[in-house]
Amino acid sequence: MPKFSVLIIEDEKNIQTFMSKVLKRHDYRVTCADNGTQGLELIRSQCPDIILLDLGLPDMNGNNIISEVRTWTSTPIIVISARTAEREKVTALDLGADDYITKPFGTSELLARIRASLRHSNRLRTDETLYIRPYRHGEMTLDFSKRLLTIGKKEIHLTPIEYKIVACLAQNSGKVITYASIISEVWGPYADSDNNILRVNMANIRRKLERDPAQPEYIFTEVGVGYRMAEDEEE
Numbered sequence: 686m687p688k689f690s691v692l693i694i695e696d697e698k699n700i701q702t703f704m705s706k707v708l709k710r711h712d713y714r715v716t717c718a719d720n721g722t723q724g725l726e727l728i729r730s731q732c733p734d735i736i737l738l739d740l741g742l743p744d745m746n747g748n749n750i751i752s753e754v755r756t757w758t759s760t761p762i763i764v765i766s767a768r769t770a771e772r773e774k775v776t777a778l779d780l781g782a783d784d785y786i787t788k789p790f791g792t793s794e795l796l797a798r799i800r801a802s803l804r805h806s807n808r809l810r811t812d813e814t815l816y817i818r819p820y821r822h823g824e825m826t827l828d829f830s831k832r833l834l835t836i837g838k839k840e841i842h843l844t845p846i847e848y849k850i851v852a853c854l855a856q857n858s859g860k861v862i863t864y865a866s867i868i869s870e871v872w873g874p875y876a877d878s879d880n881n882i883l884r885v886n887m888a889n890i891r892r893k894l895e896r897d898p899a900q901p902e903y904i905f906t907e908v909g910v911g912y913r914m915a916e917d918e919e920e
């Protein structure tokens with residue numbers, strides 16, 4: 686199998702080296718750029734399968750790279766972000782980043798984010814619109830063709846709105862989905878962007894799905910940004 690190629694655009698050498706080592710050890714081909722100009726050149730010349738992008742670069746804001754790259758390719762972009770920068774994350778996602786990873790992060794988190802983004806972009810490329818295989822994580826199975834959600838052997842009854850929310854998250858499992866994109870997906874592009882109705886629905890969903898809604902196993906809150914569903918376990 687050909688190796689996936691990753692481009693790391695990050696000026697902090699220790700983070701760049703850490704990511705590069707981890708990814709090489711896990712059989713990715715890795716290229717690094719220390720600034721935005723070099724990063725853009727490498728994106729154009731090498732067409733990497735995935736881009737890891739620091740937003741605070743010495744010569745430009747990483748958001749400029751996202752906007753520029755999105756004019757011509759849907760290559761997944763994962764933003765490397767500081768812990769408290771919620772608004773920065775939402776802006777990057779709105780501009781077309783696929784996900785973000787918060788510093789400091791560990792090896793398994795980095796690999797999980799990359800896997801989820803690559804899988805999602807491959808799913809978009811292979812035109813499998815007729816059949817999407819069920820989502821599975823732990824005890825949960827969501828069969829999209831039957832609109833059937835089960836936990837263990839128990840069928841979980843969701844309202845049509847609740848089903849749409851869970852299905853949207855499950856089809857993007859492992860990736861963060863912003864409040865705004867869930868609302869637009871479920872209620873349509875002209876929906877009121879008030880998060881409250883989404884929050885109420887999510888509380889009801891969690892009561893139905895989670896053993897302990899305060900310690901979720903399936904759907905996680907990304908504070909100030911959106912929700913993330915646990916990564917699909919089947920490869």
Ligand code: CA
Pocket residue numbers: 695696697739740741742743
């Ligand atoms: Ca930086």
